[in-house]
Amino acid sequence: MIDFLKNRKVQIAAQAVVITGLVGGTGAVVTMNKPVTLDVNGQSEEVRTFGGTVGDVLDSRDLDIQKNDQIKPGVDKKISRDMTITVNTAKEISLSVDGKKSDETTHANTVGQALADLGVDAKNADLNTKPNQKLKDEGNDIDVTTAKDLTIVADGKDHKVSAAAETAKEALAETKLKLDKDDFMSVPLSSKVSDGQVLTLNRVKNDTVKEKEAIEPKTETKKSDSLFEGETKVEDEGKVGQKQVSYKVKTVNGEEVKKEKKGEKVLSKPEAKVVIEGTKKKEAPAEEPDDSDGSDAGTGDGSDSGSGGSDDGDKSTGGGSGGGDMSTQEIKDMLGGPGSKWYQVAECESQFNPRAVNKSNNAHFGLFQFKQATWEAMGGSGNPIDASPQEQFDRAKKLQAEAGWGQWACA
Template structure:
């Protein structure tokens, strides 16, 4: 540790006898007495004293001045050195410094007398640092606890902004306060707010907001089937049309920095009840198909079905539908013969094969059966000709 020469704090001139044996008589008179007298300077931690001593060592001078030296103190020259005329004796007291540097605590002994000198002696680079004591504060012999936070380059991300910051904040909470970023209950911070700030730290604050929202949601209607002998087997009839209902659903929403990340249903209220669809399904056994009448080229006549159906103007219907051609097929290939049967309708009244391949008499007979079952509506354009 380098010793420093400081300006005198006090000064006095003292003549003392050094050693265990006092001079009772001096042989040779005044000349001999003068030869044993030495002028020395004692610098005790900056307090300078001019002394006149009679021989002895540095330790004798310190003892005569009541100066006790501990294991952490420095004495120069060493205590066993014989003093001579003009000797400078320097004493520097050791001070215990408990230094917490960026959260890491160590204990040192130093002879520095101020905080600034101690930092220089310990080679602590504290330019721009935040200190818990003034740099000019004196270090007393009872020591000092010193907290030093050096500047660090960090990044704070919050509210859509990324801010590079040079800070001496000790922890994350102080850093956020320094940058004007408040953390609300529920917000997320990427680092523990009690954690110390380290170089190149990146702290991100995510704003978390919670709210509720509602949505109108459709309720699908159900369907129920009823069996009835009012319809033939294979026939179906909707007797109650189904109608969807609606309900209001309440959701708990969570937003992170304005982006919704959760949308959980927490309740609902039915606004309109759905109406169930009811469908009747026939159970009545279909009668056996009537035998086909004898072949005939005429579109009139055909097998008799009774009930006034036979007397309708079937020739006029055939002329309207097909021009009276029993073998004609529509351009789409879907409708056949005199009465432009579809294959499915033809087979529903007991026909087989293609209608356009059946005789005119059979086609007329099957048309009568169809009329008997469903009326003239089967021929929406030409049915009025009957």
């Protein structure tokens, strides 16, 4: 009795051939008794039958045929001498391909045949059993890890992998690459991989670096009456210091991703910058009386510059002929000498005195006898007499360019 008949609970009934009263004699009996080959799940035996169809032969062997079993030729096919009848029973398989599980049914007789029937490429794959392992009717567990071509990018190079790897960890194990303590893959090591996938091995470094940095000096302020309020002067530029700072720097594949300060050490101390601020108060200009004719010297309307006219009784006084931080001769030279119109205006208006104040109204000031409003309109600040002769000259030239020589009666 062969094994497959035991597995299928096949019962072999004894065939008692009683030959009595046969009209045709012994020759007729031999003609009716045909030899056929019966192949059940790949195991064959030769049987002789008096049956007329394939179904009759199967019945005579008491095979437990199920609806899903495969029979060739069909059960209604007539028996012919030396015919081969093939029976492949349906078999239940629990299949896992690269971790993906499914329940399948096959008529194959071996593991390799079953995978081919189910369309699973087992070439170079890892199996939990041999391809020629016979299948049972049930309880067949087949695990397949297919061969894959992958690329692992690491250290600026492509590392090709061709292996039956199921996870990123298994793919990495196929190379000579080492995963250091802080290194990490672009996917978790337990992740399933697929054919053609590209993985990246990220190299992580944690280094301590030391950098020299500047220490900016503080600014100290001193008060002094040597300067007017609002004026400043740098007495000492100071000096920039230097420190050494320690950082913990994290890089991934050479690119900085995190920088954390850990400490610092002063190499040289900074020296403070010293600035002097003025406290000297400026004299407030006398309140300017209203002009009866409504004219305003230096406003650009061609009216009198506010010098009080050309009457010698109204000439500016105060401060003598001193030139402040310039000598009278230097002022004359600045104005272009006796042949210059500016020379004539300044001589007439103030006698070359940059500190002159009109004695009749105390409302016109400096070399060119500016009114306060006109001075400010030309961009000046404070009292004109507190400005340098050069600044007074510059603002007078600006006024002349905008309003002409008619601003001064002396012109």
